[in-house]
């Protein structure tokens with residue numbers, strides 16, 4: 248992403264990275280790899296909305312009813328769930344990262360990975376005043392209000408009360424003030440693979456550690472959900488969101504889909520395959536630092552209940568989300584966490600219902 252200097256001036260485009268406007272004038276970045284694959288990223292949410300292979304075929308699902316207007320998250324593509332997955336905390340569903348306007352990161356710290364890609368963009372999100380009021384404890388703003396009310400109601404407070412107030416304010420600063428820097432690199436590999444690398448740092452100067460849960464909420468585009476099979480999650484334990492997060496163990500067979508599914512698979516392998524029989528295409532998800540994997544399809548009833556999702560669109564999507572949920576990530580001040588997702592789409596070669604082991608199960 249060479250060439251960008253100031254956040255205030257428009258960043259300069261190159262054959263690999265184009266800065267432009269998308270729906271509703273929102274800032275968008277288009278990445279193009281020399282063999283023809285491409286990806287589109289909105290600065291709103293750092294949201295990947297499109298990923299195409301070198302034949303120009305779309306690989307991600309984006310709802311025809313997606314709303315490109317803050318504060319609504321875009322339905323489809325790859326929303327970032329941070330610092331909270333789902334409703335597991337006091338924040339709004341899936342945290343705030345997907346509803347924030349991110350900036351171009353002009354000066355990212357060096358990347359250890361030696362990617363040959365020229366088609367990449369670095370984005371950054373820092374703690375806003377609003378977010379630091381609500382996170383990690385939504386209710387801390389009420390604590391502050393109570394303290395202020397008490398203070399103003401009792402203007403003539405004693406030295407003892409003043410002392411208590413100062414102590415509580417100090418406690419508040421030490422316990423609750425939370426700041427982070429979230430750097431995200433989105434890159435297209437030479438073969439058209441899509442790579443997302445998140446680096447999240449605790450930038451509290453005097454504060455405490457903080458914890459978060461996380462997911463790359465990837466919506467894959469599939470021909471027909473009834474023709475899809477997921478491999479890599481068999482025999483694993485999962486929490487079923489449809490049954491109060493009760494824990495179950497998956498059967499030995501690859502997953503297939505006949506009804507609503509909303510499961511958090513635990514301690515999953517670093518590689519998961521999504522096989523689309525009809526399209527003869529296999530998505531390979533490789534992940535690092537992300538032990539869990541969510542599998543979600545709303546099916547017909549929930550689809551109808553979502554205003555930004557077409558009634559029949561559930562047939563053409565499947566979310567497989569590389570995540571860190573069961574054991575929240577905790578960062579001490581100065582510490583950094585890295586979570587990496589790599590997606591590739593390969594033709595599935597079928598032979599009497601068996602995956603071609605060279606290409607998917609053993610493939611690099």
Ligand SMILES: O=P(O)(O)OC[C@H]1O[C@@H](O)[C@H](O)[C@@H](O)[C@@H]1O
Nearest residue numbers: 333340341464488509541543568
């Ligand atoms: O509608 P949202 O907030 O984008 O969430 C969609 C789905 O996201 C999934 O990750 C959750 O497991 C589901 O429970 C949720 O319904």
